[in-house]
Amino acid sequence: MLTISLASAVPIHDQLVAGLRGLIAAGKLAKDDELPPVRQLAADLGINLNTVARAYRELTDAGLLASVRGRGTVVIATVERPSGPKADERKRIEAGLAAAFNDAKIAGLPREVVEAIVNRQIARLWGEA
Amino acid sequence: MLTISLASAVPIHDQLVAGLRGLIAAGKLAKDDELPPVRQLAADLGINLNTVARAYRELTDAGLLASVRGRGTVVIATVERPSGPKADERKRIEAGLAAAFNDAKIAGLPREVVEAIVNRQIARLWGEA
DNA sequence: GACATTGTCGCAGAGTATGATACAAATACA
DNA sequence: TGTATTTGTATCATACTCTGCGACAATGTC
The missing domain is CATH 1.20.5 (Single alpha-helices involved in coiled-coils or other helix-helix interfaces)
Incomplete structure (x- = not known):
């Protein structure tokens, strides 16, 4: 579902953010969907957990995700916004x-x-x- | 003829390289055309001369420019190397x-x-x- | 209450971008 | 010829970012 390139010049966390935004924008990640724990996603991708955490945090700051210690990270934004930006x-x-x-x-x-x-x-x- | 953005996330020398490549590709910089001295272009753009020098060097390494100390920098090729990035x-x-x-x-x-x-x-x- | 799970924080090492300064080669001109 | 000017190059320093290791804190599970 997510692929990153360690050889690329663009930072890993930026690739993650772009990839997750793409999944959300395309509707493949919907509201209340749970994201994998930082350690698991980090292991799957072969990177450090902090790098995943950073991506999660950036999307949390952007209002797309919500992270709770001990519980996990979920999508909280729905693409549809009736009032528009x-x-x-x-x-x-x-x-x-x-x-x-x-x-x-x-x-x-x-x-x-x-x-x-x-x-x-x-x-x-x-x-x- | 060239504009750069200091606020952009992409490095200045990369912007310069891309811009000069574009000018060459568009024919606005032809073979044997002289480029401005690193100090002048740096002053015009409000950046350091090393940054301009780095861009010139990268294009020299790519085979598009030729720099000679004391003389200046000129365009020596109008086509990109096929195996370029x-x-x-x-x-x-x-x-x-x-x-x-x-x-x-x-x-x-x-x-x-x-x-x-x-x-x-x-x-x-x-x-x- | 003890343990596991999950996100967060602080620090360090490596790499890169940019800049200040000094140096070297070619040219211009008296 | 010889000195000054112009031009590119090299060296070093500073700041910043990325990534990772390790430790900590909050939540859930039994």
Whole structure:
């Protein structure tokens, strides 16, 4: 369900955060789902438990997870938010998208490639329709 | 011609390398074109000359530039080496886009809003067509 | 109440990014 | 020729981040 690359330049905890966010965004991790204990996930991935704990904590700070000592970590955020994001959050999200597109442009990716990636991502998260 | 972000998480020299690669790939920097001295570019961007020197060196090692002490740095190739780190770069960019879309999905942005943002960004960077 | 399970904290080692400073090579000019 | 200027390079220091080891604290189980 989660794969990480120790050889990658991006930090392990960032890979974990991105992977877990992806699972939540795609609905594969729903509200009240329990996550594996830090020690177990760390053992499965062959990394240190602190690295997993750090990823859990970042997502907890982001309001997606809730960790309780002795009990475990569960998903508390549901993707559906009827009211939608607030103005400043919306601005933050738009800035993040703009930065990602800037990155692609700087690297010299052609328009068609970017459009293909975008289509794939939207289909993954919002459905094929 | 080159813009960098000191606030970004990606190292400055990586931003420089990516930007210069983009200029070369786009033909805005052609063979035998001279690059600004490390001190001048560093002053223009408000960074240390070593950071610029590092970017020049990486591109020199990649076979795109040639630096000579006392003379300057020039472009010597207009095509990337086929075996370059392009796959990694591409993967990194795709991960960045995926993370940004995850963020939007988790925040509850509807598909239409995201598509509108995407269209605006693509138009901004790759033209209206 | 004793033990196991689970998350959290403090510290250390390694690596990297950036910068300040000094050095070396090529050129310009008197 | 010889001195100053321009340019890239090397060295060292500082700060920061990542990752891991070990210990601690809270919750649940029996």
